[in-house]
Amino acid sequence: MSLPPGPTAPAPWMLMRWMRDPVAVLKECRARYGETFTLDIGAMPPLVILSNPEHVREVFASAGDDMHGGEIASGLRPFLGERSVIVLDGAPHRAMRKLVMPPFHGERMHAYGRAMVDLTHASIDRWVVGKEFPVHEALQAITLDVILRTVFGMDDAADRARLGEQLTRLTHLASWPPLLLPQMQRDLGAWSPWGKFLRESRAADANLLGEIARRRREGSAGRTDILSMFLGVRDEEGRGLDDQDLRDQLVTLLVAGHETTATALAWTLRWVLALPDVRERLMNELHTAQRGGPLTPERIAKLEYLDATVREALRLQPVIPLVGRITQQPLRFAGYDLPKGVALAPSVHLVHLNPAVYENPERFDPSRFVGRSYKAHEWIPFGGGIRKCIGMAFALYEMKMVLATVLSRAWLRTAPGYTPRAVRRSITLTPSEGMPVVVDAVLPRSPDTAAAAA
Numbered sequence: 001m002s003l004p005p006g007p008t009a010p011a012p013w014m015l016m017r018w019m020r021d022p023v024a025v026l027k028e029c030r031a032r033y034g035e036t037f038t039l040d041i042g043a044m045p046p047l048v049i050l051s052n053p054e055h056v057r058e059v060f061a062s063a064g065d066d067m068h069g070g071e072i073a074s075g076l077r078p079f080l081g082e083r084s085v086i087v088l089d090g091a092p093h094r095a096m097r098k099l100v101m102p103p104f105h106g107e108r109m110h111a112y113g114r115a116m117v118d119l120t121h122a123s124i125d126r127w128v129v130g131k132e133f134p135v136h137e138a139l140q141a142i143t144l145d146v147i148l149r150t151v152f153g154m155d156d157a158a159d160r161a162r163l164g165e166q167l168t169r170l171t172h173l174a175s176w177p178p179l180l181l182p183q184m185q186r187d188l189g190a191w192s193p194w195g196k197f198l199r200e201s202r203a204a205d206a207n208l209l210g211e212i213a214r215r216r217r218e219g220s221a222g223r224t225d226i227l228s229m230f231l232g233v234r235d236e237e238g239r240g241l242d243d244q245d246l247r248d249q250l251v252t253l254l255v256a257g258h259e260t261t262a263t264a265l266a267w268t269l270r271w272v273l274a275l276p277d278v279r280e281r282l283m284n285e286l287h288t289a290q291r292g293g294p295l296t297p298e299r300i301a302k303l304e305y306l307d308a309t310v311r312e313a314l315r316l317q318p319v320i321p322l323v324g325r326i327t328q329q330p331l332r333f334a335g336y337d338l339p340k341g342v343a344l345a346p347s348v349h350l351v352h353l354n355p356a357v358y359e360n361p362e363r364f365d366p367s368r369f370v371g372r373s374y375k376a377h378e379w380i381p382f383g384g385g386i387r388k389c390i391g392m393a394f395a396l397y398e399m400k401m402v403l404a405t406v407l408s409r410a411w412l413r414t415a416p417g418y419t420p421r422a423v424r425r426s427i428t429l430t431p432s433e434g435m436p437v438v439v440d441a442v443l444p445r446s447p448d449t450a451a452a453a454a
């Protein structure tokens, strides 16, 4: 048995560095040890970091029995629940994924586009001209509202605000990175970090289960939200999802879907605001589209340069640094005889910075995505294979809706003197200080969007 080479510094030191700046650690190791190396950060099984696209392809081609993706996410169990699709493996994972996937089909996204656009308008209406504010927070509020409306099916703004506030408090508590470590997950009373989290979590669960019960009573006729679809799904034996299944999937979709999308949007804006050529090309595309009629979700979804811009942002600044699968038996892989119990971990950053695939990879250039797509193991911000992000179509669609709406109404600039750094929030890498921007102008909603929202 052998592991690829890697840093020999003590695991606690590597863990600290990893928690603080995973991208720097990955780049450093890539330069020193080559495209495949081992990182031992102690809190997890040794990570065999992969960046050769062929190795990544091999991981994504696995049917999941020889390598488990749920096991590596087991630290999320206390947050998401034992039945969350993210933490399951093997047959239970396949079965849950089959039940949860259908509402996320690309074509269904048009049903959610109107809500994505309307909720973005509602946020912009509150922006104050001349004022500096952390745009990441505004984007988080939008993406949370979008999930509560389109996934949970909460139509009432006051109800969404109440549950949203509670869930934000909860995700805020949960996003403190050390809380992912099992040794930190001990209830030492209401003031300890874990104790506080547990108490908030129980209160939120009571509300979520109340909401599920109400929706079961009221029925789903005529509704398009994802919870309504879940209430109607049945497996081959005619079994549906029980309350605990539903609770765990709702929390999973909320946690997996809102912070990630808001962060991806913040990074996209960071480049758009910094690069006048990119912004101008986007504005031209939007103006040309507007001349042809109102900017409906269907029309926004087809804008080619907008699509390329969000894909390029996800390439250059991926939100999640690694995906992982734990080997279930000894395995010959990438020229090594790996033991059981190590994590094969495609590095999203390193794959995206491969100069053999992306010319001038450190440069932000959306045109590399115009008229061409990359292979499933070359562009991997959403992972791949049987564990590929369920919300990929949803997230890309939402990013385009939000970005087009913001750019068509608000003139923003990066706050003077601000240079973003990637900081860690739980498993995501977000721009530091919430990415402060200044609002220089806000246009009123155009009559067609105001009418559609009414």
Ligand code: HEM
Residues within 6 Å of the ligand: 069, 085, 086, 087, 097, 252, 253, 254, 256, 257, 258, 260, 261, 264, 319, 320, 322, 323, 324, 381, 382, 383, 384, 385, 386, 387, 388, 389, 390, 391, 392, 394, 395
């Ligand atoms: C830009 C936004 C997003 C990014 C970058 C992202 C990224 C990812 C990544 C890297 C994975 C792991 C894939 C793997 O292991 O191969 C994942 C899994 C997942 N994501 Fe996303 N995601 C985003 C948005 C969303 C949204 C909007 C939802 C749902 C509303 C969602 C739901 C999920 C679920 C349920 C899984 C687990 C799939 C499984 O284990 O079978 N994600 N996502």
